[in-house]
Amino acid sequence: MNKTELTAAVAQKAGLSKSDAAKVLGAFFETVSEELSKGQAVQIIGFGNFEVADYKARTGAVLEIPAGKRPKFTAGSALKKAVAG
Numbered sequence: 001m002n003k004t005e006l007t008a009a010v011a012q013k014a015g016l017s018k019s020d021a022a023k024v025l026g027a028f029f030e031t032v033s034e035e036l037s038k039g040q041a042v043q044i045i046g047f048g049n050f051e052v053a054d055y056k057a058r059t060g061a062v063l064e065i066p067a068g069k070r071p072k073f074t075a076g077s078a079l080k081k082a083v084a085g
Contacts (some may be wrong), residue, residue, distance in 0.1 A: 010025060012032070030071050035050075046078035047076045048074055050072070051074070053070055
């Protein structure tokens with residue numbers, strides 16, 4: 001599913017226009033990005049957690065991966081159950 005398909009699905013489930021659903025999703029993505037850029041986590045009970053993880057530098061035979069910060073998502077229990085069937 002891509003962003004356009006996600007927008008259409010959210011619009012249908014929420015009874016919104018595609019335009020309004022796109023605004024909601026855009027605001028959600030922007031808010032999560034802003035909070036992560038500040039080093040803050042976003043916790044959605046049952047769905048999962050978005051957080052910033054620090055990674056150490058790693059060196060392999062072919063390339064070197066520098067240390068840095070990367071976004072991380074950990075699935076919540078309800079999402080895990082939904083996926084497991």
